[in-house]
Amino acid sequence: MLDPMLDPMLQLKNLSYVYDEAVALDNVNLTVAQDEIVCLLGASGCGKTTLLRIVAGLISDYAGDLLLDGRDLRRLPAHERGFGLMFQDFALFPHMSVSDNIAYGLRRRRMAASDIAQRVEEMLDQVGLAGYGGRSIGTLSGGEQQRVALARSLAPEPRLLMLDEPLGSLDALLRDKLALELREIIHSAGLSALYVTHDHREAYAIADRIALMDKGRIRQFARPFDLYHHPQDKHVARFLGFSNIFRFGDNRFTRALRHKFAPDAAESDAFLIHPDGIELGDGGGSTAIARRGQIESAVFRGEYSEVRIRLPQDGLTLSCKSRDGNPAVGSKPTVHVKREAIRRLN
Amino acid sequence: MTRLRRPYWRLVYLVPLTFLALFYFYPLLAILDIGLRPEGWLDLSAFLRLLSSDYYVGVFLFTVYQAALSTVLTLLLALPCAFVFSRYRFAGKSLLLALATLPFVLPTVVVAMAFMSLIGRRGLLNDLLMTLFSLDYSPIQLERTLAIVIIAHVFYNFAIALRIMTSYWSTQGIAAEEAARVLGADEWALWRDIRLPLIQPALLSAGALVFMFAFTSFGVVLILGGIRFATLEVQIYYQTINLFNLPLAAALSLLQIGAMFALMILYTHLQRSAQFAIGSGKAAAKPAKNARERALVWGVVIFIFALLFTPLLALVARSALKDGALDLSNYLALAESSRGSLLFIAPIASVANSLRFALMSTCMALVIGLIASFMIVGRGPLARFVDPLLMLPLATSAVTLGFGFIVALDEPPLNLRSSWLIIPISHTLVAFPFVVRSVLPSLRAIPPSTREAAQVLGAGPYDLLRTIDLPLVSRGIAVGATFAFTVSMGEFGASLFVAQRESVTIPVVIYRLIGDPGLASYRQALAMSVILLLVCALGFVMIERLRVAGVGEF
Numbered sequence: 001m002l003d004p005m006l007d008p009m010l011q012l013k014n015l016s017y018v019y020d021e022a023v024a025l026d027n028v029n030l031t032v033a034q035d036e037i038v039c040l041l042g043a044s045g046c047g048k049t050t051l052l053r054i055v056a057g058l059i060s061d062y063a064g065d066l067l068l069d070g071r072d073l074r075r076l077p078a079h080e081r082g083f084g085l086m087f088q089d090f091a092l093f094p095h096m097s098v099s100d101n102i103a104y105g106l107r108r109r110r111m112a113a114s115d116i117a118q119r120v121e122e123m124l125d126q127v128g129l130a131g132y133g134g135r136s137i138g139t140l141s142g143g144e145q146q147r148v149a150l151a152r153s154l155a156p157e158p159r160l161l162m163l164d165e166p167l168g169s170l171d172a173l174l175r176d177k178l179a180l181e182l183r184e185i186i187h188s189a190g191l192s193a194l195y196v197t198h199d200h201r202e203a204y205a206i207a208d209r210i211a212l213m214d215k216g217r218i219r220q221f222a223r224p225f226d227l228y229h230h231p232q233d234k235h236v237a238r239f240l241g242f243s244n245i246f247r248f249g250d251n252r253f254t255r256a257l258r259h260k261f262a263p264d265a266a267e268s269d270a271f272l273i274h275p276d277g278i279e280l281g282d283g284g285g286s287t288a289i290a291r292r293g294q295i296e297s298a299v300f301r302g303e304y305s306e307v308r309i310r311l312p313q314d315g316l317t318l319s320c321k322s323r324d325g326n327p328a329v330g331s332k333p334t335v336h337v338k339r340e341a342i343r344r345l346n
Numbered sequence: 347m348t349r350l351r352r353p354y355w356r357l358v359y360l361v362p363l364t365f366l367a368l369f370y371f372y373p374l375l376a377i378l379d380i381g382l383r384p385e386g387w388l389d390l391s392a393f394l395r396l397l398s399s400d401y402y403v404g405v406f407l408f409t410v411y412q413a414a415l416s417t418v419l420t421l422l423l424a425l426p427c428a429f430v431f432s433r434y435r436f437a438g439k440s441l442l443l444a445l446a447t448l449p450f451v452l453p454t455v456v457v458a459m460a461f462m463s464l465i466g467r468r469g470l471l472n473d474l475l476m477t478l479f480s481l482d483y484s485p486i487q488l489e490r491t492l493a494i495v496i497i498a499h500v501f502y503n504f505a506i507a508l509r510i511m512t513s514y515w516s517t518q519g520i521a522a523e524e525a526a527r528v529l530g531a532d533e534w535a536l537w538r539d540i541r542l543p544l545i546q547p548a549l550l551s552a553g554a555l556v557f558m559f560a561f562t563s564f565g566v567v568l569i570l571g572g573i574r575f576a577t578l579e580v581q582i583y584y585q586t587i588n589l590f591n592l593p594l595a596a597a598l599s600l601l602q603i604g605a606m607f608a609l610m611i612l613y614t615h616l617q618r619s620a621q622f623a624i625g626s627g628k629a630a631a632k633p634a635k636n637a638r639e640r641a642l643v644w645g646v647v648i649f650i651f652a653l654l655f656t657p658l659l660a661l662v663a664r665s666a667l668k669d670g671a672l673d674l675s676n677y678l679a680l681a682e683s684s685r686g687s688l689l690f691i692a693p694i695a696s697v698a699n700s701l702r703f704a705l706m707s708t709c710m711a712l713v714i715g716l717i718a719s720f721m722i723v724g725r726g727p728l729a730r731f732v733d734p735l736l737m738l739p740l741a742t743s744a745v746t747l748g749f750g751f752i753v754a755l756d757e758p759p760l761n762l763r764s765s766w767l768i769i770p771i772s773h774t775l776v777a778f779p780f781v782v783r784s785v786l787p788s789l790r791a792i793p794p795s796t797r798e799a800a801q802v803l804g805a806g807p808y809d810l811l812r813t814i815d816l817p818l819v820s821r822g823i824a825v826g827a828t829f830a831f832t833v834s835m836g837e838f839g840a841s842l843f844v845a846q847r848e849s850v851t852i853p854v855v856i857y858r859l860i861g862d863p864g865l866a867s868y869r870q871a872l873a874m875s876v877i878l879l880l881v882c883a884l885g886f887v888m889i890e891r892l893r894v895a896g897v898g899e900f
Binding site: 053056057058077078079080081082083084085087088089091092093094095104105108109152153156 | 793795796798799800801802803804805806809813814817818
């Protein structure tokens with residue numbers, strides 16, 4: 001893949017937006033390259049939907065620049081941008097059939113009726129709803145509505161597809177399956193996409209790059225792999241579900257870690273002990289720091305167990321994964337923390 | 347809202363604002379001017395004389411008295427019926443509840459004629475009694491009494507009170523009642539301690555509404571009561587048309603406007619608290635299970651039929667039956683202009699007038715009402731105060747509007763006094779709030795994301811209106827249009843002020859015919875009333891069928 005920073009199709013420069021005297025977006029910088037899927041990841045109220053609405057053209061009184069292929073978009077109204085937006089509540093037109101919903105964007109582009117009919121059939125096929133064209137919206141299930149909404153936003157072949165929590169209303173099992181399907185569809189259509197979600201697993205699965213947002217700011221903008229392995233600060237680490245966050249001066253154990261693995265760090269520096277770098281049992285090797293711990297809790301998750309283990313001598317508790325069955329609560333395995341587990345945080 | 351982002355779109359907002367300024371506020375100011383500055387300078391003496399004159403204080407007190415009497419009687423009759431409606435399930439209940447609202451769209455002249463046909467001097471009941479007992483005089487002498495006026499008011503307002511109380515009671519669970527029963531409350535204590543306190547907000551809200559309607563009642567009082575029972579409304583009319591005492595009429599109008607605004611504020615307040623107090627439980631309506639309960643249900647059904655439908659049936663019978671046989675001569679006579687009549691045209695000609703004006707008023711009311719609705723749902727700074735502003739005409743009596751028209755619009759630059767245009771304009775003023783109230787709920791129900799989805803898919807402002815907004819509110823528009831049409835067909839108060847000889851409408855013609863002493867005119871009035879009744883009943887059926895989904899605030 002080309003370096004996305006060099007080839008931005010969509011570019012947000014120092015974008016800020018104030019709504020009701022509260023800062024909704026604060027100096028956001030973001031790029032989306034051709035054929036790239038960028039996820040906006042964050043808790044509700046972090047500004048990700050606002051950002052989507054600005055790009056879509058539904059909000060125009062923002063500060064900063066929004067550029068498409070280097071062209072300023074501010075004065076271009078939503079209906080002339082040619083973007084696609086899939087709404088969280090789907091926003092299907094209740095007074096139109098499934099076909100008419102999908103055809104809506106095509107009709108606005110003044111396509112010939114026969115081309116529209118053909119394209120609608122194609123789209124119905126692609127989202128697995130062949131034969132549903134004449135149905136009315138009210139008769140569809142949630143999953144079917146979601147597919148119609150996707151088909152409607154894809155049909156006009158938008159330059160940029162935006163999806164606002166498109167899987168939000170579906171149950172977890174269906175979500176994993178559809179996330180992959182969505183990625184397939186978006187890539188096979190050769191689209192660029194901005195994808196909003198609050199679920200980091202969904203973002204890992206679907207994104208080429210993830211912009212993690214908090215309180216209107218982008219905290220980290222990175223590839224999923226980099227985000228997972230090198231969260232930039234405490235907030236990002238916590239949002240991604242990590243809990244072993246300490247300062248080097250916190251206790252005996254953390255000071256030992258600093259002494260062995262990060263001698264240049266200050267006692268007040270924050271760091272993460274990445275669960276992937278923690279091992280339970282006899283392994284570990286000489287490069288690791290080992291301690292006797294006691295299992296406080298173990299939650300069986302299938303392929304692994306989520307374990308909280310207490311180090312009594314040092315007065316701290318660590319979270320990690322165990323792949324060797326489900327350890328018994330109260331048992332006392334040895335904990336090995338490897339060098340690569342230490343991730344410095346800003 | 348992006349839909350109207352380009353400034354020139356907002357220019358259409360001027361349409362309802364200009365209309366209101368010219369045809370509502372300007373006439374209102376003219377009334378104020380005549381009432382407070384009759385000689386060109388501020389002179390409160392006419393107004394103060396009015397306030398200190400025993401006669402006019404009497405008129406005001408009588409207006410309050412008859413409205414209060416109508417309200418109390420309406421509530422007393424509607425309360426037990428609402429109880430039965432919310433507690434018992436029986437065949438045809440919802441149909442009956444829907445039918446019971448028919449009077450709401452009936453013109454006052456039709457209602458007055460209906461009661462005259464039933465219990466008037468030449469009414470059905472008197473005929474019956476005279477034949478039965480071989481009397482040579484009419485035993486029922488209700489015409490020109492307060493009683494017949496009050497009965498007509500109950501007829502008009504019963505359904506409104508019934509609907510408000512039934513829907514309120516249906517949301518109250520019966521848990522509190524069952525708890526009280528377990529604690530030892532008998533039927534009497536249940537009413538005193540539980541049911542009445544619980545229904546109180548709805549009772550007050552319905553009461554305020556009924557009081558307002560009775561307070562501004564014009565046609566019914568004028569026709570059935572006459573000058574002896576003159577309310578403020580009727581006095582304004584007499585002072586203007588018969589005595590041409592404009593300053594006094596203006597002062598009376600000011601009194602009327604002030605009272606109505608106070609009542610409107612009270613009503614809005616009561617309504618808000620009634621909505622606030624709605625309970626969470628659902629009172630399950632049950633079928634009547636023993637003889638006593640069945641008798642109760644039957645009693646209520648029969649009472650509603652008697653109150654609401656016998657006058658209308660009497661009217662139809664009176665107009666088309668002679669000695670027990672069908673006789674359409676009354677209708678055929680409509681094409682003739684009887685000699686010596688106050689009318690200068692054949693009564694039937696007014697049907698064409700009425701239809702023409704109703705169509706025009708409907709179109710104007712639709713345009714103004716739709717734009718106003720969009721204004722109200724818009725996010726602009728205007729929206730907040732536009733809503734109550736646009737509803738002001740609803741709180742102003744038709745007589746006040748008509749009076750304002752003739753004192754304000756009689757000289758350049760706005761000289762419409764002798765133009766027939768003044769009729770559809772006055773009807774539009776009365777009708778467009780109905781369009782707003784019908785359209786607004788469905789317009790508000792469109793989620794913002796639906797519009798935005800269309801925008802992102804390439805819909806410009808015009809596309810948005812054509813493909814999203816208008817289709818989604820089409821039902822509301824149809825209901826509003828029908829309302830506007832029916833209201834215009836039956837409008838009486840304002841028309842009576844502004845109608846010219848050659849532009850009279852059906853209600854005005856009926857009123858003139860009643861005023862004629864001859865029996866021929868009376869029969870023509872009967873036939874005309876039935877024609878108007880049918881038109882309005884048709885409109886009513888359309889409204890009821892269109893709003894199946896329960897949209898609309900009426």
